[in-house]
Every structure is written in structure tokens, then in C-alpha cells.
Amino acid sequence: MKLVEATADDLEALADRWYDLAEAMAEHSELNELDVGTTAETAEDGFRSHLDHEDVTDYLVIRDGETIGFVTLREGRHPSRQYSQYLRIVNLAIDDDCRNRGHGAAVLERVKELARERGCDHLKVSCEWQNEGARRFYRDAGFQPKQVDYAQPLE
Known part of the structure; x- marks a missing residue:
């Protein structure tokens, strides 16, 4: 398994996989509901904008020459903290038919190296x-709960 930095030629593959991930997240909160009329175009635009940002990088997850997922990473800083320089995993998705085979764990190991x-x-x-599977995955990988985000729709 390897991570290959995405290019403009990969926008459709990224957007398709992001859509699958976003659709799965909709079951966990009403705030994740997709606007079906604009989703595909907006997703590609979002990934296109990442190409111009120094702090955001998208990678395709490649196994045996085939794309099986993607990961989006964003660098950041907390200048006043002892642990100040971080890499945030914004998105991590492995195709459904390739899950539970260690690919996600391998991606995490490569992300640690990066x-x-x-x-x-x-x-x-x-x-x-509400996504107990994701919470378990990250706990099993050694991540510790640190804070809780709250959200409220404004209507």
C-alpha cells in the first residue's frame, strides 16, 4: 500500500469517494445531509482548491496499482502549546470492498511517517x-479522545 499525492487528473476519483464517505456520514447527524443538486460539482471544486493550498494535501491510497481510497491531510499549528505542530486527518476513506483488511491502519502508519x-x-x-466504528478504529490505533465538538443548525 502506498499514498500517491493527488493531481488535477484525480479530482473525479476523489469526489466520487468523498461522496460515498459523505453519504455514509449522513446517517450519523442531520447536519451531514447532502445537497444532492450541487454535491458532485462542489466536491470537485473543493478538491481543486486543495491543489493551491500549501497546508492541505490529498492522497490516493494505492494497492497493487489500484486506487482503493483516499486521505486528506491538513497541517496546522498551536503556537502556545508544547505540542504545537500537527497534521490533521480531514478525510480517510477506504472503499467498502477493501475494508477490514488493514489498509486503514497502513494509511495511518504512512501518515505518521509524513x-x-x-x-x-x-x-x-x-x-x-455516533460513528462507533470510526471511534473504535482510532482508539485501537492509539488516538486519545481530546475534545468534543458541538454543532447547532441555525434556522
Whole structure:
């Protein structure tokens, strides 16, 4: 398994996989409901904007020459903290037919290597509170709960 930095040629593959991930997240909160009329175009635009940002990088997850998922990483800093330089896993998705085979864990190991190469001292990730599978995955990988995000729709 390897991570290959995505290019403009990969936007459709990224958007398709993001849509599958976003659709799965909709079951965990009404705030994740997709606007079906704009989703595909908006997703590609979002990934296109990542190409111009130094702090955001999308990678395709490649196994035996085939794309089986993607990961989006964002670098950041907390200048006043002892652990100040972080790499955030924004998205991590492995195709349904390739799950539960260690690919997600392998991606995390590669992300740790990338973080160290970039001078980061910790990783961050968020997941839906109701997504027990994701919470278990990250706990099993050694992540510790740190804070809770709250959201409220404004109507």
C-alpha cells in the first residue's frame, strides 16, 4: 500500500469517494445531509482548491496499482502549546470492498511517517460521535479522545 499525492487528473476519483464517505456520514447527524443538486460539482471544486493550498494535501491510497481510497491531510499549528505542530486527518476513506483488511491502519502508519517528515509532533482526527466504528478504529490505533465538538443548525 502506498499514498500517491493527488493531481488535477484525480479530482473525479476523489469526489466520487468523498461522496460515498459523505453519504455514509449522513446517517450519523442531520447536519451531514447532502445537497444532492450541487454535491458532485462542489466536491470537485473543493478538491481543486486543495491543489493551491500549501497546508492541505490529498492522497490516493494505492494497492497493487489500484486506487482503493483516499486521505486528506491538513497541517496546522498551536503556537502556545508544547505540542504545537500537527497534521490533521480531514478525510480517510477506504472503499467498502477493501475494508477490514488493514489498509486503514497502513494509511495511518504512512501518515505518521509524513507527519514526522514535516516536523509535526502530533496527529489529529475527528469523527462523528455516533460513528462507533470510526471511534473504535482510532482508539485501537492509539488516538486519545481530546475534545468534543458541538454543532447547532441555525434556522
